[in-house]
Amino acid sequence: MIEVTLLGTGSPIPDPDRAGPSTLIRAGGQTFLVDCGRGVQLRLAAAGSGANALTALLLTHLHSDHIADLGDLIITRWISTFTPDPAPFQIIGPPGTAEVVDATLAAFGRDIGYRIAHHADITAPPAIEVHEYTEGVVWDADGVRILAAPTDHRPVAPTIGFRVEHDGASVVLAGDTVPCDSLDELASGAGALVHTAIRHDLVDAMPLQRFRDICDYHSSVEQAADTAARAGVGILILTHYVPSPARGQYEDWRALAATVFDRQIELGDDLHRVQVHPGVCSAR
Numbered sequence: 401m402i403e404v405t406l407l408g409t410g411s412p413i414p415d416p417d418r419a420g421p422s423t424l425i426r427a428g429g430q431t432f433l434v435d436c437g438r439g440v441q442l443r444l445a446a447a448g449s450g451a452n453a454l455t456a457l458l459l460t461h462l463h464s465d466h467i468a469d470l471g472d473l474i475i476t477r478w479i480s481t482f483t484p485d486p487a488p489f490q491i492i493g494p495p496g497t498a499e500v501v502d503a504t505l506a507a508f509g510r511d512i513g514y515r516i517a518h519h520a521d522i523t524a525p526p527a528i529e530v531h532e533y534t535e536g537v538v539w540d541a542d543g544v545r546i547l548a549a550p551t552d553h554r555p556v557a558p559t560i561g562f563r564v565e566h567d568g569a570s571v572v573l574a575g576d577t578v579p580c581d582s583l584d585e586l587a588s589g590a591g592a593l594v595h596t597a598i599r600h601d602l603v604d605a606m607p608l609q610r611f612r613d614i615c616d617y618h619s620s621v622e623q624a625a626d627t628a629a630r631a632g633v634g635i636l637i638l639t640h641y642v643p644s645p646a647r648g649q650y651e652d653w654r655a656l657a658a659t660v661f662d663r664q665i666e667l668g669d670d671l672h673r674v675q676v677h678p679g680v681c682s683a684r
């Protein structure tokens with residue numbers, strides 16, 4: 401079984417009730433954080449996890465809303481790991497990730513110096529290993545395999561989606577993307593697809609062009625559902641909502657998705673949790 405927790409269902413638009421984009425994946429005793437948007441550590445704590453409990457951080461792309469709390473995550477993991485000589489923090493993302501991590505460490509350089517000066521048992525800066533991929537197997541350890549494939553979020557590039565596989569169960573994390581062949585292939589027959597969803601019908605009616613621009617490179621609810629249908633996934637999990645659904649509006653979103661996808665559809669508040677069991681997919 402793979403457990404999916406929507407830690408942050410928000411977007412770049414500040415929302416008092418939604419953290420920025422981030423999803424927690426638990427599989428086979430391993431814990432993966434996918435993206436680290438605004439407020440991610442508050443939700444990690446609420447989900448019973450923490451920066452020091454993560455097996456690896458996976459980044460779909462380097463848009464600010466998906467990496468907003470990277471610095472907080474790196475520093476908190478560093479100062480809350482008490483084992484001597486801790487293993488490096490594994491960060492997996494598209495090309496450009498190492499540059500962002502290096503710049504983040506530089507931004508926190510003074511803090512890192514203060515803490516090394518203050519604590520006798522902290523003698524080195526945060527140990528981090530960055531792995532950059534656009535496709536292929538990015539993780540294969542202790543029964544969990546993770547694959548990456550390109551998505552289409554242009555002009556943001558490169559961007560990647562992930563497929564997590566464990567003991568016959570599988571979950572695909574699309575991130576921000578318009579429909580594309582490589583995502584269809586990555587998601588083919590998966591137990592669940594976690595996908596960003598934008599209400600094009602509502603956003604297109606906004607009076608600000610900069611707001612309407614959002615539709616250029618994000619799937620609508622119907623497009624995300626169509627990707628799920630084409631790929632034959634068992635469960636569609638929508639997240640990263642624009643605009644943020646008010647209470648009681650989830651059924652409108654679900655109804656839009658259900659026009660093209662006739663299986664299980666999940667959406668909800670931050671910390672919404674979905675269990676994905678082996679065999680939850682169509683026979684393809």
Ligand SMILES: [Zn+2]
Nearest residue numbers: 463553556576
């Ligand atoms: Zn994005």
Ligand SMILES: [Zn+2]
Nearest residue numbers: 421463465576
């Ligand atoms: Zn985004």
